[in-house]
Each structure stands twice: as C-alpha cells, then as structure tokens.
Amino acid sequence: MDSAQRFLAACRRQPVDRTPVWMMRQAGRYLPEYRALRETVDFLTLCKTPELAAKASLQPIDRFGMDACIIFSDILIPIEAMGLPVSFGDDGPQIERPVAQASDVAALRVPDPVQAMPAVLETLRLVKRALLNRAALIGFVGAPFTLASYAVEGGGSRSFARTKTLLYTQPRVFHELLSKIADTVAALAVAQVAAGAQALQVFDTWAGELDPRAFERFALPYQRQVLEAIRGTGVPAILYVNGCAGVLELMASAGADVLSIDWRLDLSAARALTGSGVALQGNVDPAVLLTTPQLVTEAAFAALESAGPLGHILNLGHGVLPQTPLACAQAFVDAPK
Amino acid sequence: MDSAQRFLAACRRQPVDRTPVWMMRQAGRYLPEYRALRETVDFLTLCKTPELAAKASLQPIDRFGMDACIIFSDILIPIEAMGLPVSFGDDGPQIERPVAQASDVAALRVPDPVQAMPAVLETLRLVKRALLNRAALIGFVGAPFTLASYAVEGGGSRSFARTKTLLYTQPRVFHELLSKIADTVAALAVAQVAAGAQALQVFDTWAGELDPRAFERFALPYQRQVLEAIRGTGVPAILYVNGCAGVLELMASAGADVLSIDWRLDLSAARALTGSGVALQGNVDPAVLLTTPQLVTEAAFAALESAGPLGHILNLGHGVLPQTPLACAQAFVDAPK
Numbered sequence: 001m002d003s004a005q006r007f008l009a010a011c012r013r014q015p016v017d018r019t020p021v022w023m024m025r026q027a028g029r030y031l032p033e034y035r036a037l038r039e040t041v042d043f044l045t046l047c048k049t050p051e052l053a054a055k056a057s058l059q060p061i062d063r064f065g066m067d068a069c070i071i072f073s074d075i076l077i078p079i080e081a082m083g084l085p086v087s088f089g090d091d092g093p094q095i096e097r098p099v100a101q102a103s104d105v106a107a108l109r110v111p112d113p114v115q116a117m118p119a120v121l122e123t124l125r126l127v128k129r130a131l132l133n134r135a136a137l138i139g140f141v142g143a144p145f146t147l148a149s150y151a152v153e154g155g156g157s158r159s160f161a162r163t164k165t166l167l168y169t170q171p172r173v174f175h176e177l178l179s180k181i182a183d184t185v186a187a188l189a190v191a192q193v194a195a196g197a198q199a200l201q202v203f204d205t206w207a208g209e210l211d212p213r214a215f216e217r218f219a220l221p222y223q224r225q226v227l228e229a230i231r232g233t234g235v236p237a238i239l240y241v242n243g244c245a246g247v248l249e250l251m252a253s254a255g256a257d258v259l260s261i262d263w264r265l266d267l268s269a270a271r272a273l274t275g276s277g278v279a280l281q282g283n284v285d286p287a288v289l290l291t292t293p294q295l296v297t298e299a300a301f302a303a304l305e306s307a308g309p310l311g312h313i314l315n316l317g318h319g320v321l322p323q324t325p326l327a328c329a330q331a332f333v334d335a336p337k
Numbered sequence: 338m339d340s341a342q343r344f345l346a347a348c349r350r351q352p353v354d355r356t357p358v359w360m361m362r363q364a365g366r367y368l369p370e371y372r373a374l375r376e377t378v379d380f381l382t383l384c385k386t387p388e389l390a391a392k393a394s395l396q397p398i399d400r401f402g403m404d405a406c407i408i409f410s411d412i413l414i415p416i417e418a419m420g421l422p423v424s425f426g427d428d429g430p431q432i433e434r435p436v437a438q439a440s441d442v443a444a445l446r447v448p449d450p451v452q453a454m455p456a457v458l459e460t461l462r463l464v465k466r467a468l469l470n471r472a473a474l475i476g477f478v479g480a481p482f483t484l485a486s487y488a489v490e491g492g493g494s495r496s497f498a499r500t501k502t503l504l505y506t507q508p509r510v511f512h513e514l515l516s517k518i519a520d521t522v523a524a525l526a527v528a529q530v531a532a533g534a535q536a537l538q539v540f541d542t543w544a545g546e547l548d549p550r551a552f553e554r555f556a557l558p559y560q561r562q563v564l565e566a567i568r569g570t571g572v573p574a575i576l577y578v579n580g581c582a583g584v585l586e587l588m589a590s591a592g593a594d595v596l597s598i599d600w601r602l603d604l605s606a607a608r609a610l611t612g613s614g615v616a617l618q619g620n621v622d623p624a625v626l627l628t629t630p631q632l633v634t635e636a637a638f639a640a641l642e643s644a645g646p647l648g649h650i651l652n653l654g655h656g657v658l659p660q661t662p663l664a665c666a667q668a669f670v671d672a673p674k
Contacts, residue, residue: 159658164624168632211600211622211654213639245582246602263548265583285548287501295505302550317548321496 003067004198007136011199011236011257013279013311019304019336020067022135023329024240024260025319026060027072030329033059043088047074048119054126061135063326064333068199068313069127069135071192073120075142075203078184079151081116082108091155098154098162102170105177110184113191120188121195128196139197141185143204143239144178144222151177160209167218174218182222186229193233200230201238201260208243208262215247220254227255238281242318248273263317267307279311284332286316289324293331300335340404341535344473348536348573348594350616350648356641356673357404359472360666361577361597362656363397364409367666370396380425384410385456391463398472400663401670405536405650406464406472408529410457412479412540415521416488418453419445428492435491435499439507442514447521450528457525458532465533475575476534478522480541481515481559488514497546504555511555519559523566530570537567538575538597545580545599552584557591564592575618579655585610600654604644616648621669623653626661630668637672 001009007020028034034056038046046052056072076093080086087094099105114121120139128137142150149163150156157163167174189200207219223239230237240260244251251259252274259278261270263285270280288299303314314336320329338346344357365371371393375383383389393409413430417423424431436442451458457476465474479487486500487493494500504511526537544556560576567574577597581588588596589611596615598607600622607617625636640651651673657666 159624161624161627161658161660164622165627168625168628208601211620212603212606214622243580243582243601245580246606264545264580266549269549269583283548285501285551287496287498288505290498290502291505321498323498 002133004133004136007067007313008198008236010311010313011238011279013276015310019307019309019312019314021314021333021336022066022068022070022138023060023316023320023332024070026064026066026070027056028320029322030320030324030326031059031063033063043074044086047072047077050119050122050126053119053123054130057123057127058130061131064330066333067135068138069131070138070140070201071120071123071127071197073123073140075140075147076150077117077120078141078181078188079147081111082180082184084108084151093150093155095151095154099148099151099177100166102173102176105173105180108177108180110180113184113188117188121191124192124195124197136198137196138199138201138238139189139192139195140201140203141189141192141226143202143207143219143226144181144185145207145210145219146203146205147181147185148174148177149206151181160206164214167214171217178218178222182225186226189226189230190233193230193235197235199236199238201240202226202230202256204239204241206242208241208247210247212247212250216250220250223254231255231257240281252278258313260315261317267303267312271307276311279313280307281313281315283315283317286318286321286324289316289328289332290321291328293327296328296331297335300332304336339470341470341473344404344650345535345573347648347650348575348616350613352647356644356646356649356651358651358670358673359403359405359407359475360397360653360657360669361407363401363403363407364393365657366659367657367661367663368396368400370400380411381423384414387456387459387463390456390460391467394460394464395467398468401667403670404472405475406468407475407477407538408457408460408464408534410460410477412477412484413487414454414457415478415518415525416484418448419517419521421445421488430487430492432488432491436485436488436514437503439510439513442510442517445514445517447517450525454525458528461529461532461534473535474533475536475538476526476529476532477538477540478526478529478563480539480544480556480563480576481518481522482544482547482556483540483542484518484522485511485514486543488518497543501551504551508554515555515559519562523563526563526567527570530567530572534572536573536575538577539563539567539593541576541578543579545578545584549584549587553587557587560591568592568594589615595650597652598654604640604649608644613648616650617644618650618652620652620654623655623658623661626653626665626669627658628665630664633665633668634672637669641673
C-alpha cells in the first residue's frame, strides 16, 4: 500500500498494512525551513500565495514522511472572504469589526469559493502534482460554530463570553450567522475536492466549550450540513473537536467518516462511546512531543494499542506546538512504521 | 431542614427537602460590595486579613441566600507558605521564581498550617460565628497537580508546556513536588475542619489537561492522599476538575463524597460514568449567567432534571464570571427553591 491508499483505507475502516500517521499543524513554526520561509513573507501572504503555501504544505512530508499532507492555509480565510477583514499578529488572529448584531450578519456575503478563495484551490493543485501519492492530500475548513466564535469574539477567547451571550440571547441572529458560514465552507470544501483534495477535515475546534445542549443546537446541525456536502463528493470527511469527551456520542451522529479526538480521553473509551461506525484519529498530547523521542514513541505506542489496528489514524490530540524538537516529531511519525 | 443540613445531606446522598445550591467563586468581582471592598485593599491583603476575608465570604450569602458559604481565600496561599512568593496582578497570579529543577523542590518547606496560614483558619472561625447555619461552611484547598502546575509555569498557562515537560522528563522531581504539596494541603484541609469547616472542596482545576494515563500517575494519587485526610475528619470532601469528562471514572475512584462537574457533559452522562457511590455537584455553564434571568432559570432546571433529586448540589461548572449581572446570579440561586 502507498501512503495515500493506507490513509484512505483507514478512513473507511478497511484493513491496512500499518496504521497511517500525520500531525495536525505539521506545517508550521517548529520547522526551521518554515521559519526561513516566514522570514520572507507574512502569514496571510503565505496563505494567499499558492507557490509558497504549497512549499509549506510539502515541507513536513519531505522531512518526515507522513502518510497525509494537509494543505497550508487558515480556517479564517473564508471569514475574510465573507467580508470580515482578518489580521494575523503575534497574539493570534484579529477581526477588525466583529459581528455583534443582526445587521452585521446581514452584511456578510456567501462567496463563490472559486472566485473568492482561488489561492487555497491552486495550492491544492500544486501540492497534488508534487506529491505523487507520497501522501494523501487533505483539504480543510473550519466548522461554522468555531468560525462564528472568531467572528463574534474578534479573535481567540477563553470564556467565549460574547459568543455565548449572542447565541443564548439572540439565537436567530446566531443561527443566521452559522447558516451563512455553513453555506460558505460547504462550497469551499466541495471546491477543494474538485481541486484534488482526497479527504477533508472539518475543524470545530472550540465546539467542545459548549454544553451538550448548546452543542446540539448550535454546532451539530452545521457540522452535519458541511459533512454531508463533503460526503456527496465521495471523499472521506474527518471531524475534529477539542475537548470532545462530553459530546462524543453527539459527534458520532454528525455524519463524519473519521472523528479526530483530543488527548483528554483514551481512544478505547472513545471507541466505546462512538461505536464501530466511524474511524478514530488521534490522540497523543502535543506536549509529549516537547520531551524525548523515547517518550514520544511510548506515547504513540500507547495510542496505537488503545485504538487497535482497524480504523485508526495516528495523530496528535491538537496541533504541533512551536517548541517541538524535530527529533520528537520524527519519532512520532516513525512510531507505526 | 436548614441550609447546612440540606447541603450536608446532599453531600452524603441522603434525602433532602430540595436541592441545595451555591456557586463556585460566588464571592468576587461581579458583586458591587466586593468591588467596594477591593477599592480599599489589594487581593492578597484581603485574603490575609480575616475580618475582611470573612466579610467577602459572607457577602453573597447576605445578598442571595445560597445553601453553602465557601471561605474567601486563594488556592495559592499554601504555595506561598511553602516558600514561593506569589503576586496577584490583572493578568492573574505570578510566581517570582518558578520551580524548574530538583534543588527548587528540595528548598520548599512543608509548613505547619496553624503557624504559616493562620488567616484562613481565623477567617473560618469568624464566618462560622456569623453564619449561624444560614449556610454550610466550606473550606478549600488546591489539589497537588494544579498547585504544582502554577509553581512550575509561574502563573496560568494554556498548554502547560513546562509542567508537562518536567513531569514526563523528570517524574521523580515532579513526584517530590507533588508529595510536598500534598502533605501541605492535607494538613491545611484538616486544620480548616478544626477551625469550623463543615465540608472541604479540593480544586484540581487543571488536572483535566492531562491525558488519562498522566492523570492516573500525577493527579489521582495525590487527590487520594488529600481526600483521605479530609475523610478522616468526618466532613464530606468535594473534588473538582475542569474538563473532567475523559477522566471521570478515574475521579470516581479518588475517594471524594462529591464530584464537582464542569459544563461540558450532561449530569446524566456523568452519573452513568461515576455510578451511584458519589454525589454530583454542578454543572451550569457560567457563561449562561451572562444572559437573562429566564435563560438562567431554564439552564438550572435542565441541570436539576438531568441530575435527579438525590445526591445533587446545584452549582456552576466553573467560577462565576466577573461580568455576571446580579439578577442572573439571583435567578440561579432561586431556581431550586
């Protein structure tokens, strides 16, 4: 099996010669070649310049040999294309004029991805050509709740106070925001498949901050819409929620082929909650990759054992941390080999 | 039943006339009378001046009539008493010389609480006298893992990178740190009971950031030590972990009478994981209290229904947020009445 076959078989819970492996945020600051690239260009320009974004996407594959290559981009690109300018500084993303009321939502566009977000699609084409099945090519979108939370908070948040206040007190406005984002990212996901993506990951990173009743109202229906659009194209869909333990049974009903699990529960416990209808991806704590190659190998083996060989993609429970030593990343990628 | 009887019966899973209620961080910045108090004195002086700390502890009881009164103090007081000076600024607590190596741990004291932390104990005596069973009196300590994470990070953290690097790469040093903290806070908890506390809450707020294997090695054994010391005094012990869904079965084995649950899973699901041997406390999302009294009442009713009437203490899933309107706090406290 080549890497792409192995990864796609695992997504579909078909037998594999060994468990496939990749890392969320594998293209990033822990790589010296990525830092060198960033010295010449700011983050947003990098996302929007297909030749450079393709280069960044391929850097971890060239160095470590993962089984899947996720495109280099940012989940907030569609938010910008909808009419909310985003800047990226050292403190993370900032949205100039956050969404606060119905008129802000009404002003948002649902853009045609081919017109409004051509860089992501061109990056996929370039990476596909360079990969030659050395790795499966993964596209991605942010899920509506997570993108809405950025749109409302104006950036990252700890308590999600503004988002939750808006969704509880003005649920219609919030649903309208979610609906416009869902239409946008569903179309972007489908366009990514047309541009060569062999699988799509949907990042609902912050949906685990909702209580299960709110998750069911404000996250799940829009996950379903996006996942259904992806499945309509025939490629497997992966759903990621950070802090998912309390909503995992709900997630299992969202229609994903693969659920991507954070590190706060064992994969065997996750399997007990999801049943056997989905594959699982994960779930080593990215902080373990700050230690030693030997400890990384042990943690990866524990995840492999907890998940079992069928329907598992070895990954981290969240993105690679910038301080990660290269030898630890290599040990992680080598663990299932 | 008076409030103290009601609260203590619920801790022991005995029948109650109605579900008791209180709120984590109920003495705090959302109260105008607390803000007025803080205009005259800084946070640490407030913690260390029994007359003022007693006043702060009683403010929410006088205003809202909760069934339990938690003492006003800070979980880091014992860390300071162990030899690590702490300052409290707008960005949260700061520890001047964080723990980084074996010699830093060796230098820490295990202080006698009566000698080293007299203010907490005197505050309890003053509050007990003023309460007259209007509410049960709760003392508290931070759990060893959570306090160790502050000692190592030097303050709050998102990724707990330093803490996890130390515990994985130098587990003996980290265990020695945990052991010294456990001895300190176990003694402090017992002294609080002697000073009048009718129940003790153990805050292992950040232990939910560990993966379950690390939780079992670095959090659970020290929770057990502290909880056992509390149970030896005859008062009920409450264990809180934020983001507990993935480690709840482990938590249920820690020896607490009550498990305090964050909002990210339903109490009925929590009950299924814990079995019937413990009471449950929680678990409304504190962000719901930023909305309207009606929405707060609905959320509180949902928690009451999900938990059932036996062995439940209505509470939030984390502390009251500073922006919380008073009418929403009142609606929460009134919900079970």
